Amino acid sequence: MGQSRGVLGVQAAVLAAVLLWCGVSSGVSAQWQTVVKNAGISTMHAAVTHYGNVILLDRTNIGDSQLPLPAGVCRKNPADRADTNDCTAHSAIYSPNGNKIRPLFIFTDTWCSSGQFDGSGKMVQTGGDADGLSKIRNFSPCGDNGGCDWDETNTPLQAGRWYASNQQLPDGTQAVVGGRNAFTIEYVPANGRGQYQLQLLKDTNDAQNDNLYPYVHLLPNNNLFIFANRDSCQYNWQTNTVVRNYPTIPGEPRNYPSAGSSVMLPLYSPFNGAEVLVCGGAAAGSFSNPGAMMPASNTCGRINPLAANPGWAMETMPQRRTMGDMILTPDGNVIIINGASKGSQGWGYASDPVYTPVLYYPGAAAGKRFQTLAGSGTPRLYHSTANLLPDGRILVAGSNTHQFYTFTGQFPTELSIEAFSPPYLGGERPGLTVGGIAYGKAFTATVTYGGALNGNIALNMASAPFVTHSYAMGQRLLALAVGKPVAAGAGKYTVDATAPPSGTIAPGGYYMIFAVANGSPSYASWVKL
Template identity: 70%
Template sequence: MGWEDRLVVWGLAIQLVIWGWGGAPVVEAQGYWETVVNNAGISTMHSAVAHDGNVVLLDRTNVGPSQLKLAPDNCRDNLADRSLKHDCTAHSALFSPNSNKVRPLKVITDTWCSSGQFDGSGKLVQTGGDADGVKKIRHFTPCGKGACDWVELNGGLQEGRWYASNQILPDGTQIVVGGRGVATLEYVPANGRGTYYLPLLSKSNDAQMDNLYPFVHLLPNNQLYIFANRDSCLYDWKTNKVARDYPTMPGEPRNYPSAGSSVMLPLSASNDFGNAEVLICGGAQYGAYLNPAGQPASQSCGRITPLAAGAGWVMENMPQRRLMGDMILLPTRDVLIINGAGGGAQGWGNAVNPVKTPVLYKPNNAAGARFQTLTASPVPRVYHSTANLLPDGRILVAGSNTHQFYTLTGYLPTELRIEAFSPPYLASNRPTFTAAPGGLKHGAGFTATVKVDNAKHIELNMASAPLVTHSFAQGQRLLQLQVGAPIAAGGGKFRVDSKAPPTSAVAPAGYYMLFPLVDGIVGSASWVRIG
């Protein structure tokens, strides 16, 4: 193995000195990168972290053979496959961050540009795709070190959904919104419900179809904020009616294929989890998809508070132009913007000027002081790349295939390496849980014990495990819990009394990563199940 394969970019040694008040230097580490798998065998288009600690990686079928073999007696036979009807290679895999091992999984129908999310039991519900997968529903139930695999259901979606978005709801079902040529939404499981027309999806459509993979966020008032292209609405999923429309966001189109990204900023017990803000960053010039010529990407971000009277957009600029970036909520309650390109649009061969430098966005800082540039990756990640928060606090980065098929040479080749980025908060003296709850009930108190050399301030923050695809982490949310003052318990341990989120609108039932945060340093998470 050559030095390039073992490349570790030690950004902790590359530090930015910022002169503070009185001329005193303040040194901020910028994080570091490591390649954890040199060849995963597949290029990851969708990814999700399961509560057993493993990461589900998923590409598409109809792409010919991958470089990850299935067992000889477990080949994939599908007469509807456009490329390889008898296929003994995998198009999905399970990655273990503890061992850096990859296990092949068998998926039958085409998952190209599909959607999904974990349900309340921790099962990954995966919906739609292309060709024979357009109406499919698939399940993956995590099983630790077992031999679990994909199960494709006999029943399916009511409408074909290619480029749709999913969001788990307080009642435990998932809403599936949009898709190519589809202006409706539906529910999984349907439980007797049909499909419902969403006017926003017609209003936001254009010649490029910039309303694909709409941004869907569950607000703490039990309604949905749905954004497509540059427009958005408040949707009451109980009555299936639009409750409110919002002003058009300034700037460029923001959804696929123009490919901005969006998060709902962390909710906090300090204001009863009520101050929901949505952040949208990046996008592409209109026409960049129809006439690929490398037009510069958007540089702007916008914030809106959907439940506020007179809600409108507050705009600011990122340090770089970026489309196809992934926005990840961090345990520190900051946002990481990672991956992407400086120009073009999503689609085969449309990306130019890869942006290898992640950016930290600090939403609680004053405007003009929210962005911090971090250490650049050696690997460009553009179309069909992903980024996921791991329980140990690292960011797992995979994928990037800007071609119709696997193309391992030339400009922006299909990327089979998996990297991990360690943000600056992973310093020495990391706190650890010596006691943490395995289960939570909404609104109920609990106690956790954290071990650390010294503790002035301890936070307990809950992060969901979303499905990430096409620059949007479906179902992503982060919750800062109510905590009391840490109580010294001897032996470097501190007891923290806390309280679970109050309702399933704030925290839908399911598994979350519970992170200890002590004086800005993040410890490894403990998985908790609420509901």
């Protein structure tokens, strides 16, 4: 076991923070900070709660982690493959204020599971492997000094779901889509509904199962855009029918285990249009032939699902990438981060880590949308995550290319957590004060900004997705309708705005709202719809 990741001094190591400034000749300057040298667990799933702390979650069926549970607390699970009396944690809550890690207790196996926050701000976490295959788990967040923990319910999923995707809906339920050998959609809570077959999932189930962790986006017309492998459809979740099918995206398979990623680009008031971006993936057959280390995809496809004749507009990324995470930024762009340039997802199935993130500017002209940023020196490969924090940084964690925790070899299990500060954090940042908001209602935000304004102040709302396996479930960014800023004293402005019109545009729950002045975002204020 490597000494830097060994058992020694876990409590001290968890709190250690080391500042690193990284630059590469091809990259734009940006700040990387190692905020936790040893979190005790390797993060496979992550989500930011409305308290600003972060749920970290790994699989349970791997033996001991390096984060002890409280004295006398152990997982006594006879179904565990590695340790039937495990006294270490496989989930934790990370507090960015103070870099504290608190262990959480979870019993059933969460390997390759799914989840999303519901309208109350509770994490609803579904499926997994082994004894977790049909499990529904809840986590009701609390502040940094609270004692909240996982609650594993006795109501099972209607089908075992491993590698499924969740999407919060306007009626307060979640659609749970697909999974290995699960070609159906179900809803949590079910509210009397059963399972519904989705032919797309059957038709895209190739030899590699490249239809896993399907990309699911709630469109402004209240239908779902569902993408699996290289194909996609528009699905009416109220009638459980396919409304239309879309052209096949050119290039390589895009979903797990080929591991591209997808976002719905920011929605702008009056919220009657949408575009979906899909980037990266692996060469066909890469997962079936891992020794070949085939070059990953270097393309992105962009489509307007609500257009009369939608088609894919293709672009070339600055580098090939599989297992890249795509994160919507507070100023309305996209960061692509993590991953490798060869291979696919799988234990030891990828090589040539891509250290440099890229910024994608949706509003720029075709051919001028990518900007390469400065990179970290830490490989983030299989089972890594990236989440937007309320302060605008990107929290990057995880990477375990092995079945169990392994601290030897080329790509050892990674227990550190980093925070990446993109270039938009380099300017003077505004301050923001905003009260409660309600669907379709006008509200006023107070913004402080010491510099000279170059244009209006934007107010952008970002959801807090559940991130796993290169896909951020439930991620959306809304650019609100705003008036011109009105001076209200030295360096102070009021901005009149209108909240999203309905749960179709912004499903109920907590959102981060950012004020953006001259391209620089404020620290987020949490609002609840």
